[in-house]
Amino acid sequence: IILFGSAARGELSEDSDLDILVIKDTDKSFMDRMSDARAQIRTRIPLDIIVLTPKEAREIPKKSTFFRQILEEGKLIYGSI
Template sequence: MEITASIIGKRCADFDEIKMQTTRIAERFDPEKIILFGSYAYGKPTPQSDVDLLIIVDTNESTLKLSSEIALSLEHSFPLDIIVKTPKQIKRRLQNGDFFIEDIINLGKVIYERTNKRMD
């Protein structure tokens, strides 16, 4: 299930705004990777377009709960759609032939990637 945090907007988000939200997510939730997909990554966004992010987080916490936490932690002036998955969930969905996830991985733009693995 995906969590959508939308605000009705009349303009397209600019990349600096998207990057600022990505930085906030990275600082607070320590994801492995954030991938921009949809019209902002491989199309021409319109004022009605939302910003689509796949956030990959290595966690034992419910990804639905984490999606909600991330969405509620952000202040943004553009429609934002967040999908949170663990690396295991991504691997399983790719093995099962999930074309949606495959397209995101293959066509999306990685806008954040953690450089060092955590040592928990």
């Protein structure tokens, strides 16, 4: 689990949300993963959750600077990469 965005940079404000990347093995579609993650986490804090498979986490950053930046600058808060 990787925290990224303003919280990872130590720049939280009252209007901030938490940006979280979860990397896990799953056969579910991208949209089902996102829906499941939102349903499992109940909090008043606004969350943006992205769920990738390990393969996607290896491949997508090669094509996306956004995801590359998440992996380079995000803070690992659980597990290992």
